Amino acid sequence: MDTVVTSASRRSFLKASAAIGGGLAIEFTLPANSLAQSRGVAAGQEVTAWILIYPDERVVVRIARSEMGQGSFTGLPMLVAEELQCDWKNVSAEYASTTEQMKRNRVWGSMSTGGSSSIRTSHEILRRAGATARTMLINAAAQQWNVAASECVAENGVITHAASRRSTTFGKVADAAARLDAPKDVKLKDPKDWKLLGTARKRFDIPDKVTGKQVYGIDVTLPGMLHASVMQSPVFGGKVRSVDSAAAEKIRGVKQIVRLENAVAVVADNWWRANQALKTVKVEWDEAGNSNVSSDSIMALLSAGLDDPAIPNAKKTGDAATALSGAARVMEAEYFTPYLNHATMEPQNCTAWVKGDKVEVWAPTQNAEGTVTEAAKALGVPEINVEFHKMHLGGGFGRRGVVQDFVKLAVLVARQVNTRLDVPVKLTWSREEDIKQGAYRPVSLYRMKAGLDAAGNITAWHSRIAAPSIMLSFQPDRVRNGIDTNALGGFIDMPYTVPNTQVDYSLKQPHVPVTFWRAVAHSQNPFARECFIDEMAHATNKDPVEFRRVILKAGDRNLLVMEAAARAAGWNSPLPAGVHRGIAVQDSYGSYAAAVIELSVSDAGEIDVKRVVVAVDSGYVVNPDSAKAQIESNVVYGLTAALLGEITIKNGRVEQSNFYDYQMLRINRIPKVESVLVPTGGTAWGGFGEPPLSPLAPALCNALFAATGKRIRSLPVKNHDLKQA
């Protein structure tokens, strides 16, 4: 039972069936087994590429996506186990091997973890994998008993043939099951019959995270390993002109100074020595003509983009210009959101060991295949020559996704070291490096104009948005006619029934690198949209909920979550003296979220956020406790950004450097959080890692307006004086 020999003919058959099937490939190679055997552990049988079943009944589900705190390591196996009908207490998870993914024609599909997509884009293939494996296990038992499979049932990992009173277990028939053909099609359960999905399950990764046992990328420890600290050009895009490392070379433990095109690294026998030595290195940089860029010059660039009469139009319904000129009242406002750093608690890091034209890499990544591509590209070797070990992440939030700069630096540093010393090198960024060398949430500037009729109904809404494009840097073909629609979410798909709308977009790309930051454009566009709606409601003396209710279509899930949040918060009930509330709603990543925030502002202008109610309709909820944790997480991440978050540029470089000047909310400022889950089912599965963030900044600023009469149109809030006159 421990060993399964794979025959060549079986392999070729499976290859053919995988090619024809196009969907779930059932394969039969056993990398995990050989590893298990080398460790002297009983091997598991791979029943499908996703599912290993062990003789002792353990079920291991392979995970293609990354666990970074959002609960995928538990939620994804739940999808498999629901259909497999194994005993949940026997289930655990392991990462699918990136090397096997390459060898096996991407059998696990996307390994990317972004866009709140882990569950919503793989729930079907995982449920099918569970149902496929269950069918194969039942078929194997039925064959052994010489009975019809249709007479057998599987429950809790036990297969029973009632008529002959026989039963066996998944562990006993896994070997035989794996040799059977996979069923061509399987029927998935009706959601109403789910037993596991929708129930709160303990997350697999928690116990190791309270004992210090969880190994993150930064904890990788290998025999003989050296440590590197790096300094990249403080002005983005700059290059090394000269290096004076005489002092560094004399520091104890220093092994090598590595000079790259855009960075200098010191390699030593521990990281502290490497970093101390790096501080003594004098580097002259070629600042590539960007040393005069500042936050002010970037603001001027964005503003000029909005002034430009030739600004490209991204979307138009009706005739906003005409409607505006005929409006009884026209409202105008300009909003701004700053650059933000992700500030993952675990600084960027990667360990690499270059062996000739091969390289072994260890990294915390949201994008395992992107890590392999980056390492291969940097070294000029084929991707199959990259052996990658995906490590758990100390936070992701988008930083470790499409941008893999930490991988590139690590393999380039290792290559130089490995020409002399045959040891792995762990490159860890200092926090200062991490703050100053981010890939940032873009800035954005908004000018909006709305027309209202005499009754206070919106007749026209013209939005002009200037912002850098994230797509431009890695998928430039997604930018068409100067427009990156990814930057316009929330505007080009606005749910409000406004007869005349126009959305214009000016793509302005300063030298500051940008990437996806939790909720991406939906972390910033809702601030402008939902605060402007609040402005209109107040200008027309209407309740903000009532005002939105009129312009949301019946049946719109935005309406549903707004009402759910309002109801849970007691929107129409009076608040204690001095407490005020605001509301906002926004859909993103297939989910719908609304937030009500209650706060008070002292005479001195200090804000006390007391209560946040967030309602989310994500279609389905796999693990309600994880969903609630994601709401809590987004409340903190979103409020931190709205209240405090700001990366500014001076002399071409980031001004902030650590947590004392890029500040975070701590426990003393955290409000009571109430999570309202209102999944409406149907065919659409929405995401959860990001959508709850979207309504927070506007709900906060709308509450601040209610409290102070001051309209905050630029973030962060800390830059505004809220002292009561």
Added chain:
Amino acid sequence: MIKLNINGKTHQVDVEPEMPLLWVLRDVLGMTGTKYGCGVAQCGACTVHVNGEAMRSCSVPVAAIEGKKITTIEGLSQNGLHKVQKAWIEHEVPQCGYCQSGMIMAAVNLLERKPNPTDADIDLAMTNICRCGTYVRIRAAIHAAAKA
């Protein structure tokens, strides 16, 4: 040679006296449960106990604590889990988990000083940073551990 008493064991380390305890733990002794977050005593990911007091090991030179009793997350509970760790599991506190060693060490120290902390006590003592935003559950878990 500097002599360190860590989790009840004596370790002799040949390092500079000014080397921070954090890096001796992580890179010299291979005890990676204590995390690097900021290096400037801001975030608390590196919190350990020195003679029963919570300290940020990134900013503690080893020479200053020679002979003192150092406890890290690995040595927090020699037999089974500490009641704070149990409460953390019960409340499903960690998300990415990176800050949690430091959070737990800070919470244990708080409960040693104040067995029944108020919310204000928690606000004052728990100054560590968590980017995943597990603060709501940290507060609940501390109150639960106090009652355990």
